[in-house]
Amino acid sequence: MSDTYGQGSLKIVVIGGGTGSFMLLSALKEYTNSISALVNMADDGGSTGVLRDELGTLPPGDVRQCLVALSDSPKIRDLFNYRFEEGTFEGHAFGNLLLSALEKVTGSFSEAVETASEILRVNGKVIPVTLDNVRLKMEWSERSVILQGERVIDADYFAHDPRRATLSLVPSAHANPDALMAIRAADLIVIAPGDLYTSLGPLLVIDGIGEALQAATAPVIYAANLVTKQGQTDGFTVSDHADEIERFAGRPILDYVLYNSQKPDSELAERYKQEGAYLVEADPEILGKKPYHGIAGKFLGAMASRDKHKEASAVTRSLIRHDSIAVARAIIEVYKNARPAV
Amino acid sequence: MSDTYGQGSLKIVVIGGGTGSFMLLSALKEYTNSISALVNMADDGGSTGVLRDELGTLPPGDVRQCLVALSDSPKIRDLFNYRFEEGTFEGHAFGNLLLSALEKVTGSFSEAVETASEILRVNGKVIPVTLDNVRLKMEWSERSVILQGERVIDADYFAHDPRRATLSLVPSAHANPDALMAIRAADLIVIAPGDLYTSLGPLLVIDGIGEALQAATAPVIYAANLVTKQGQTDGFTVSDHADEIERFAGRPILDYVLYNSQKPDSELAERYKQEGAYLVEADPEILGKKPYHGIAGKFLGAMASRDKHKEASAVTRSLIRHDSIAVARAIIEVYKNARPAV
Numbered sequence: 001m002s003d004t005y006g007q008g009s010l011k012i013v014v015i016g017g018g019t020g021s022f023m024l025l026s027a028l029k030e031y032t033n034s035i036s037a038l039v040n041m042a043d044d045g046g047s048t049g050v051l052r053d054e055l056g057t058l059p060p061g062d063v064r065q066c067l068v069a070l071s072d073s074p075k076i077r078d079l080f081n082y083r084f085e086e087g088t089f090e091g092h093a094f095g096n097l098l099l100s101a102l103e104k105v106t107g108s109f110s111e112a113v114e115t116a117s118e119i120l121r122v123n124g125k126v127i128p129v130t131l132d133n134v135r136l137k138m139e140w141s142e143r144s145v146i147l148q149g150e151r152v153i154d155a156d157y158f159a160h161d162p163r164r165a166t167l168s169l170v171p172s173a174h175a176n177p178d179a180l181m182a183i184r185a186a187d188l189i190v191i192a193p194g195d196l197y198t199s200l201g202p203l204l205v206i207d208g209i210g211e212a213l214q215a216a217t218a219p220v221i222y223a224a225n226l227v228t229k230q231g232q233t234d235g236f237t238v239s240d241h242a243d244e245i246e247r248f249a250g251r252p253i254l255d256y257v258l259y260n261s262q263k264p265d266s267e268l269a270e271r272y273k274q275e276g277a278y279l280v281e282a283d284p285e286i287l288g289k290k291p292y293h294g295i296a297g298k299f300l301g302a303m304a305s306r307d308k309h310k311e312a313s314a315v316t317r318s319l320i321r322h323d324s325i326a327v328a329r330a331i332i333e334v335y336k337n338a339r340p341a342v
Numbered sequence: 343m344s345d346t347y348g349q350g351s352l353k354i355v356v357i358g359g360g361t362g363s364f365m366l367l368s369a370l371k372e373y374t375n376s377i378s379a380l381v382n383m384a385d386d387g388g389s390t391g392v393l394r395d396e397l398g399t400l401p402p403g404d405v406r407q408c409l410v411a412l413s414d415s416p417k418i419r420d421l422f423n424y425r426f427e428e429g430t431f432e433g434h435a436f437g438n439l440l441l442s443a444l445e446k447v448t449g450s451f452s453e454a455v456e457t458a459s460e461i462l463r464v465n466g467k468v469i470p471v472t473l474d475n476v477r478l479k480m481e482w483s484e485r486s487v488i489l490q491g492e493r494v495i496d497a498d499y500f501a502h503d504p505r506r507a508t509l510s511l512v513p514s515a516h517a518n519p520d521a522l523m524a525i526r527a528a529d530l531i532v533i534a535p536g537d538l539y540t541s542l543g544p545l546l547v548i549d550g551i552g553e554a555l556q557a558a559t560a561p562v563i564y565a566a567n568l569v570t571k572q573g574q575t576d577g578f579t580v581s582d583h584a585d586e587i588e589r590f591a592g593r594p595i596l597d598y599v600l601y602n603s604q605k606p607d608s609e610l611a612e613r614y615k616q617e618g619a620y621l622v623e624a625d626p627e628i629l630g631k632k633p634y635h636g637i638a639g640k641f642l643g644a645m646a647s648r649d650k651h652k653e654a655s656a657v658t659r660s661l662i663r664h665d666s667i668a669v670a671r672a673i674i675e676v677y678k679n680a681r682p683a684v
Contacts, residue, residue, distance in 0.1 A: 050429075050430065053429075054428060054429025054430060054431075055426070055428065055429060075447075075448075075457055076457070076461070078447045079440075079443060079444055079447050079457070082443050082446060082447045084397070084443070084446075085446075086396055086397065087392075087393075087395075087396025087397060088392065088396060088430055088431070088434075089396075089430075089431070089439070094439070094440070094443040097431070097436070097439060098421075098436070098440070101421060101424050101426070101436040102421055104424060104426075104427075105417075105420045105421050105424045106417070115417055115418070115421070119418070119461055
């Protein structure tokens with residue numbers, strides 16, 4: 001716990017889904033005891049999808065990742081992330097089973113998350129952004145193309161420009177009042193990097209979330225994606241990503257966009273190329289004309305190694321990772337500059 | 343916690359398997375903070391059997407029941423006992439999955455039990471009687487009949503007198519040193535009621551357990567079975583049960599046999615008859631000639647209701663239950679009379 005700047009009880013809200021939130025939460029928890037993770041609830045793929053289909057429970061996967069990120073118990077963390085490697089349970093993350101079983105036992109996903117937080121000794125709060133049982137829908141109305149379900153959308157190579165598509169939840173979702181309260185009370189709000197159409201979008205389109213973010217007194221920072229998603233956001237620049245985020249929210253919500261300006265060395269660039277991974281291009285001249293502030297940083301981390309037990313995705317999962325410590329440090333700097341230390 | 347007689351830290355060891363141990367542990371924990379449950383590890387039926395077969399883990403089912411009995415957390419207790427009711431996981435008790443996943447994560451069943459004990463806030467200790475991966479075998483050598491596996495033996499209607507059969511574990515099991523230590527340190531040792539050939543036998547035949555029980559300074563009490571098991575112990579009296587227990591242990595180990603002498607009223611007797619359940623007959627005249635003391639009591643409890651999610655058994659599960667509070671009280675009385683209060 002670094003408390004040099006008196007930010008030990010800084011109320012940070014991190015908004016997102018899986019890996020991006022995990023990365024930011026793990027790094028930001030070094031700065032505060034008061035993190036709230038607001039989590040996307042439209043996931044229906046992999047282990048999560050099977051549990052939803054078979055048990056009728058709410059999606060546990062992203063919530064599990066955020067719980068694990070904020071856990072103070074390494075042993076239980078390993079248990080939650082354990083994936084059965086054989087037999088009936090193959091591919092299921094244990095923490096997903098636990099959340100779904102708890103939801104069945106208590107009759108409430110909220111209570112399940114609370115009890116799981118106790119078991120994991122979570123420092124902070126994990127808040128499902130909605131408690132409605134919803135599925136994601138993406139439609140290009142004028143072309144009558146409809147994609148149904150996050151898993152389907154995640155795996156799709158869009159035939160049409162996604163910026164012309166409407167993203168919605170079916171049935172329409174109510175924001176979890178705890179999520180709105182966390183946004184209102186926050187000192188600092190961070191939108192984590194994540195897939196635009198299957199992770200950030202489904203969260204930001206929920207009624208009330210955009211309004212709350214716009215009305216928040218805390219600065220809202222988008223920690224921009226590092227790579228584009230093949231077949232979905234090829235060629236998208238940093239400002240393209242930010243534009244989509246504000247389009248989902250239905251209004252201007254961003255105060256800062258934190259983006260990577262570091263170029264990979266030739267060896268790393270070669271490996272990226274081999275993997276078909278493309279860095280999001282920074283466009284400072286366009287960012288400079290936006291109402292929010294663009295802030296560049298050196299955020300390239302080591303390449304992640306492939307994990308065969310990660311939930312599979314038809315689109316190749318990027319191996320490029322943020323240097324999470326550098327991103328967290330930059331976020332805290334933004335806060336300090338936005339609000340001078342007392 | 344009733345501490346009227348200063349037995350708050352009384353070291354009680356309860357030996358057994360599933361339901362009988364659960365019943366005794368739940369009632370005896372009102373008298374002490376220092377219960378150790380020594381648990382049969384030959385189970386290979388139901389959810390436990392599937393996990394053993396698919397994951398190669400040690401049997402979690404009986405351990406789970408004992409952990410739950412000693413847990414101080416009602417919410418987590420419900421979670422551990424929750425059985426999935428549909429889909430891929432149907433019939434699996436969540437606590438079984440947790441123990442098997444923990445064993446996979448930590449690489450040690452002992453450590454899994456320890457971590458599960460923390461999660462459940464267990465008051466006392468649950469000790470697998472062996473940490474070897476073993477299966478039960480029952481053979482009538484002169485007839486070359488062999489039954490392999492606890493599930494198979496449990497479901498069998500014995501064609502030959504089981505008292506002539508040899509019960510063993512394959513491969514031969516080493517006693518868990520923690521189990522031997524608990525027996526040595528005990529103030530009071532209770533053998534819980536349980537199926538002779540599939541619950542108590544597989545535990546007592548383990549090398550070193552019989553010797554430790556004989557050498558123990560604590561009184562050893564057998565809380566005798568209430569009902570016979572159809573096809574296996576039909577017609578067995580209280581002393582027949584006690585004889586088999588000492589045969590498994592390979593030596594005289596019992597100091598007291600606590601048995602029920604209460605007759606059911608006519609309404610209850612009629613229901614027993616309808617269910618094909620038969621009370622174990624008390625035989626005080628034979629017990630009177632044994633080196634141990636027979637002690638009669640009124641131990642008939644309410645009839646249990648059928649639970650469709652209980653692990654299935656081909657032999658009808660008895661609905662007659664002990665009055666666990668009365669049995670626990672009688673056990674504590676035996677201790678008080680055997681060792682006068684200081």
